[in-house]
Amino acid sequence: PRAPVDVTALVTGATGFAGTWLCRLLVHRGVNVVGWARNAPSTPVAGVNYRAVDIRDGATVKVAMGECRPTVVFHLAALADPRVCEERPVEAMAINVQGTEHVFTSMPDGARGLHVSTCHVYGQTPPVPIRPDTPLAPEGVYAETKALADRWVAAARLPVAIARAFHHTGPGQSEAFALADWCGQLRRGAGRLVTGNLDVRRDYCDVRDIVNGYRILAMRGESGRAYHLCSGRSESMRTYLSWAAGERRVRATIDPSRIRLRDVQDFRGDPTAAEALGWRRTHSLDQTLASMASGREA
Numbered sequence: 572p573r574a575p576v577d578v579t580a581l582v583t584g585a586t587g588f589a590g591t592w593l594c595r596l597l598v599h600r601g602v603n604v605v606g607w608a609r610n611a612p613s614t615p616v617a618g619v620n621y622r623a624v625d626i627r628d629g630a631t632v633k634v635a636m637g638e639c640r641p642t643v644v645f646h647l648a649a650l651a652d653p654r655v656c657e658e659r660p661v662e663a664m665a666i667n668v669q670g671t672e673h674v675f676t677s678m679p680d681g682a683r684g685l686h687v688s689t690c691h692v693y694g695q696t697p698p699v700p701i702r703p704d705t706p707l708a709p710e711g712v713y714a715e716t717k718a719l720a721d722r723w724v725a726a727a728r729l730p731v732a733i734a735r736a737f738h739h740t741g742p743g744q745s746e747a748f749a750l751a752d753w754c755g756q757l758r759r760g761a762g763r764l765v766t767g768n769l770d771v772r773r774d775y776c777d778v779r780d781i782v783n784g785y786r787i788l789a790m791r792g793e794s795g796r797a798y799h800l801c802s803g804r805s806e807s808m809r810t811y812l813s814w815a816a817g818e819r820r821v822r823a824t825i826d827p828s829r830i831r832l833r834d835v836q837d838f839r840g841d842p843t844a845a846e847a848l849g850w851r852r853t854h855s856l857d858q859t860l861a862s863m864a865s866g867r868e869a
Contacts, residue, residue: 579603581639583626583674584647585619586612588744589687589736593645593782594619600786605639607648626670629677636677643789644684644731646674649717651689656712667716672723675731684731685789688797692718692735695835699805702841703735703797725795732792734785737801737840741778741859749808750775754815754863763822767829769812772805774839777854784850791848801840802852814857815864 580597584590585606591614597604598618606616607624615621624635626648649667650656656663675684693701694708709718724731744751749767756764784800792798812823842850 578643579605579639579641580643580645581605581607581636581641582619582645582647583607583624584649584687585621586610587647587651588741589739589778589782589785590647591616591743592741592778593647593785596779596782596786605641607635626673627665629669629673632670632673633677636674636679640679642682644674644678644682645687645785645789646671646684647687648674649687651713653711653713656716660712663712663716664719667713668719668723671720675724675727675729678729682730683789684729685785685792686720686724686731686733687785688721688733688735689714689717690735690737690799690801690838690840692721697835697838699837700803700839700841701799703799703844721797725797728795730794732788732794733797734788734792735797735799735840736776736781736784737799737838738773738775739778739781740775740856740863741854742863744778750811750815750860751863753812754860757815757819757821757864758866762820763824764812764816765826765829766808766812766823767826768834769809769823769825770807770836771834772807772837772839773811774801774803774805775811775856776800776802776852777856777859780852780854783853784845787848787850788845796844798845798848799840799842800845800850801842802856803839803842805837805839811856811860815860817861817864 586608594616606619606621691714709715740750746752746755
């Protein structure tokens with residue numbers, strides 16, 4: 572079903588991996604989409620009105636928000652590379668915390684918002700499964716700043732829900748991420764793949780299911796409440812590799828530089844609260860990985 576023509580969605584971080592897929596989804600559903608990013612998109616989504624906005628500047632955010640007057644705000648913009656956050660903690664605070672405050676305090680009356688957080692706010696020793704009310708125990712600047720933003724949203728008494736997405740992949744993801752890296756190696760014909768630890772277990776979804784979850788939570792999520800977008804199941808990274816490889820005969824070479832000294836052995840969430848709002852996953856990850864590895868990306 573298409574959205575009413577008077578719905579205008581603002582997507583911050585509109586040129587990122589998930590932001591791009593969210594823009595595609597919203598345009599497809601007939602939503603007027605305004606996309607904010609610090610830099611112009613290299614591959615713009617048709618139908619999106621892009622604008623360069625630096626969310627660190629509260630005055631700029633207020634003016635830009637007044638110009639587009641969205642009915643719903645999806646806040647995805649963040650400094651998300653943990654290594655960069657460690658190197659530039661002041662910038663991470665300015666973007667991930669103050670930027671979040673600037674965006675949501677500038678929303679017009681009657682608008683709803685969704686703060687897109689991360690599963691990494693739970694730290695290195697979470698229970699299994701992790702639930703939305705599991706205490707936050709962030710480690711590292713990236714996780715700490717995202718947790719601070721989460722706590723601010725939860726206390727702000729604004730019509731903003733919180734989405735904590737677990738691991739996700741899909742067409743167009745940077746090969747800086749493990750599954751996209753393996754699919755890229757396979758697509759280029761590699762018979763020996765360089766990997767990290769294949770025995771850890773992770774909870775992955777297709778990015779297209781994740782961004783549909785963002786849409787549903789923005790419409791139906793309870794203000795200040797956190798929801799998990801995840802499968803609720805974890806598979807070993809070795810299993811994900813086998814799904815990507817399919818019938819190919821490949822060997823994995825473990826790169827010691829890709830092994831984390833303190834790595835969570837099993838990391839999965841509980842999607843019950845999001846599912847109660849009507850969220851469903853429609854993409855099978857084995858098929859997603861097979862298509863990414865073959866180059867037949869939808």
